[in-house]
Amino acid sequence: MYAFCVQYIYDWRYRMEQRIERILPKVQKPARYTGGEYGEIMKNKDEVDVRFALCFPDTYEIGMSNLGLRILYGVLNNMDGVWCERVFEPWRDMAEEMRKEGIPLYALESGDPVKDFDIIGFSVGYEMSYLGILDMLDLAGLPLRSADRKELTPLVFAGGTCMYNPEPIADFIDLAVIGEGEEADAEITELYRKAKKEGWSKPQFLNEAAKIQGIYVPSLYQHEYNEDGTIKSITPKGDAPAVVTKRIIENLDESYFPTNTIVPSTEIVHDRTVLELFRGCVRGCRFCQAGYVYRPIRRKKCDTLVKQGIEALKNSGYEEISLSSLSTSDYKELTGLCDGLLEWCEPRKVSLSLPSLRADNFSMELMKKVQKVRKSGLTFAPEAGxxxxxxxxxxxxxxxxxxxxxxxxxxxxxxxVKLYFMMGLPTETDEDIIAIADLAFKVLNTWKKYATNKARGVKITVSTSCFVPKPMSPFQWEAQDSMEEFLRKQQLLKDSMRSKAISYSWHDSTVSFIEAVLALGDRRLAPVLESVFKRSGGLAAWEEFFSEDAWNEAFEENGVDPHFYANREKGRDEILPWSTISAGVKTEHLWEERERSRRAEITPDCRNQCANCGARKLSKEGRCDD
Amino acid sequence: MTKCRIRFEKTGRAKYISHLDLMRTFQHAFIRSGIKIKHTEGFNPHPYISMALPLQLGCESVCEVLDIQIEDDMSQRTLPEKLNPWLPEGIRAISAALPINKVGLLKYVRCSVTMVYDDGKAAERKAAIEELFARESLIIMKKTKRGMGELDLAPNVSEVSVEVISDTELKVTALVSAVEPTVNPSNLLDAVKQNAPELEPDFAKYMRLEVYDGNMKPFM
Structure with a gap:
């Protein structure tokens, strides 16, 4: 089924394994570091001319659960002459052993050092994984800064949702892919192949790359600052466009979907088949970056999904399939899709799970469907009380x-029932916080009144996260609440809870604060990231490795005021660090939405009335949610 | 339902797959292969797989034993060829047959420890290692369910041979007790470490070679 070359396995075993084998018995869960899973793609090195290291700046268990990574792995390996391999950030124990023994970061398939690859591509979906990029470059033995990597090879780039503001990592990457990577990554790879063959210099390559839609080359933009620290101007150089517009895949039915993918030999976070229903969201929640940056809505046909879902289950042997999208209940043919899948799943004891259901159109019928095989807990996200x-x-x-x-x-x-809320939303008052407790209490009363099986008792969990203003959302100009304010509000909510049947948990505001700094930051954060990495290493998304002191010392050392980014309201006309990037939604629309939010005025969802956000222009035929 | 015992090997990179993960790996592989096997009862039914003697993480084996029940009417003999294309690298079914005895009758394991000496003087240690395993008593400290305990390897380890593989490698092969007490290949290294620390290698590799019943018949 897959190109399978015994010789390369022997290479791995006898060349790398000698050294790696000695450290594997000393580390936790060594299966994360060996490769060799069912479905991994092996190729003959002599028959490929581009070696692509697809890097995920977090652990194997998180990275292998990422659908985007699996899509890109398939797309790139379907290219002739390209071998794409996977690289994850090792856990601390493994990283320490590797550094001690001088073993450089290696790719799982071949065991070859990442520094010898042609292209190193990072998939970045969470700001806290920026340190993972530094950790992996450092483990690979490469200079962290793009400017210190003079040669074309290896080319280091990043893609993923975080790249709607790539500025905090602008100095580390050679380029960023804005938007969906299926086509853009392939185009970069082809251009690289040409450049390598013709012996281009790195600046020559980057200048050419900047001409491709969706490619942002940070070094081709000059940032200047006002005395108050705000951005005075951003000037493009060479052939770089003034604004880089994101890429989208127009037809998801025809685009590659991994129905034949790697089945990890060790347990990962989402150990199941994942089926992507559509991209984009009709809702327009104003805090939600994803709801804006994935526009326009592009859905897959029910038939395509049933076919792909069954194929993926057959090929993987998984016993669970999960439907994925930003708002699953908004998929028009959801009933037909569930029926089509269940017809195959039920006799085979395969269960179907539906995350991302909205609280408004959750129906009995749908619930009975997902319940047929197995029953899990329910999660609603009212977001506010x-x-x-x-x-x-x-x-x-x-x-x-x-x-x-x-x-x-x-x-x-x-x-x-789990209820998710956000704290620190714009215009929030103490009454809004107390309303969260009231709502949870009403949910409890609903249980008392209507539960058919009271003997089992009830468990209502309220979770609050701390609002992080995100680029490209209508709240991109907002200030985040201070940490003290978050703590006070958390205590207030805790004190307002009225029953022991309701448990309350909250996110640490320190992490959310750093998240805001990184989400809203600019390229002046580069030395901060380097300092934090030196102090506390990678894996910052993991509580056990997140160090508040390291961040504070790093801000201090580099004279950077983190509150300037996180806790300051930005003006309408301020040049934001991501002003050179467009997700297709007009800034005027975002501002209009922000104004409406101030008046507590709702905007109908896209299906009821097009708000004319501008994103449909990204589609050649101006299509959206047809 | 047809009872079926599969002998399989777990070598190379696959030796780092833990026992629990290996069970899941087989469950997925059976589903992929289309071979229908009996599921467990209850709320979360999953393919029922039973493994005789969990293998230590990091230990290779060419003699693992796995019991299943096949729903379809198929001959056990053809099972390996039907299953093998669906298994990850390093895991391979060697043979399958109707089990002729109960798992509980498994009594002995032949295993090896390859000890690696980076100084290239492996051969010089051969005699001393042989002497060590010839002792009338060879006590090791071993983790048990109730904390650390003593175990005398001498009555539970026999047929020891020491072979010079290369300048850097010595291979100790032995027949050990599989149950009551369980002697793992790594316990042979423990014996070296604890009783003759000067002979401790820089690295060691483990392998299970054969499993036997009480009459020293290969366990099928």
Missing amino acids: SQRMRDVINKNVTEEDILNSCRTAFEGGWST
Whole structure:
């Protein structure tokens, strides 16, 4: 099925394994570092001219759960002459052993050092994994800064949702892919192949690359600053465009989907088949970056999905399939899709799970469907406690919707409900916080009134996260609450809870603060990231390795005020660090939405009324949600 | 339902797959292969797989034993060729047959420890290692369910041979007790470390070679 070359396995075993084998018995979960899983793609090195290291700046378990990574792995390996291999960030124990023994970061398939690859591509979906990029470059034995890597090879780039503001890592990467990578990554790879063959210099290559839509070359933009620290101007150089517009895949039915993919030999976070229903979201929640940057809506046909889902299950042997999208209940043919999948799944004891259901149109029928094979807990995300606050964020869900959905769930026998909320939203008052506790209490009363099986008891969990203003969302100009304010609000909510059946957990505001700094930051953060990395290493997304002191010392040492980025409201006309990047949605639309939020005015979802955000222009035929 | 015992090997990179992960790996592989096997009862039914003697993480083996029940009417003999294309690198079914005895009758394991000496003087240690395993008593400290305990290897380890593989490698092969007490290949290294520390190698590799019943018949 896959190109399989015994010789290369022997190469791996006898060349790298000698050294790696000695450290593997000393580390936790060594299967993460060996490769050799079912479905991995092996190629003959003599028959490829581009070696691509697809890097994920977090652990194997997280990275292998990422659908985007699996898509790109397949797309790149389907290219003639290209061998794409996987690289993950090793856990601390492994990284320490590797550094001690002088073993450079290697790719799982071949065991070859990453520094010898042609292209090193990072997939970045979370700001806290920026340190992972530095960790992996350092482990590979490469200079961290793009400017210190003079040669064309290896080319280091990054893609993923974080690249809507790539500025904090601008000095480390050679280029960024903005938007969906299926086509752009392939185009970069082809251009690289040409450049390598013709012996181009790195600047020559980058100048050419900047002409490709969706490619942002940070070194081709000159940033100048005002005395107050805000950006004075951003000037493109050479052939770089003034604004880089993101890439999209127009037709998802025809685009590659990994139905034949790697099945890890060790347990990963999402150990199941994942089926992507559509990209984009009709809702327009104002805090949600994903809801804006993935526009326009492009859905896959029901038939395509049923076919791909069954194929993926057959090929993997997984016993669970999960439907993935930003808002699964908004998929028009959801009932037909579930029926089509269940017809195959039920007799084979394969279960179907539906995350991302909205509280408003959660139906009994749908619930019965997912319940047929196995039953899991239910999660709703009202995001805010009061109606005013939900209108501010344009959640378009009423208290009645939420309680009706809960009633349906309780009548159907569910007894575990998780409720997700955000704290620190723009215009939030103490009444809005207390309303979270009130809503949870009403959910409990709904259970008391309607539960069919009270003997099992009820478990209601309230979780709050700290709002992080994100680029390209209508709240991109907002200031984040201070950490003290978050702590006070968390305590207030804790004190407002009215029953022991409701448990409350909250996110650490320190991490959210750093997240905001990185999400909203600019290229002046580069030395900060280097300092933090020196102090506390990678894996910063993991609580055990996140060091508040390291961040504070790094800000201090480099004279950077983190509050300037996180806790300052930005003006309408301020040049934001990501001003050179466009997700297709007009800035005027974002501002208009921000103004409406101030008046607690809702905007209908895209299906009811097109808000004319501008994203449909990204599609050649101006299509959106047809 | 047809009972079926599979002998399989776990070598190379696959030796780092833990026992639990190996069970899951087989479950997925059976589903991929289309060979229908009996599922467990209960709320979360999954393919029922039973493995005789969990293998230590990092130990290779050419004699693992796995029991399943096949739903379809198929001959056990053809099972390896049907299953092997669906297994990851390093895991390979060698043979399959109707089990002729109960798993509980598994009594002995032949295994080897390859000890690596970076100084290239492996051969010089041969005699001393032989002497060590010839002692009338060879006590090691071993982790048990109740904390650390003593175990005398001498009555539980026999047929020891020491072979010079290369300048850097000595291979100790022995027949050890599989159950009550369980002697793992790594316990042979423990014996060296604890009783003759000067002979401790720089690195060691383990391999299970054969499993036997009480009458020293290969376990099938």
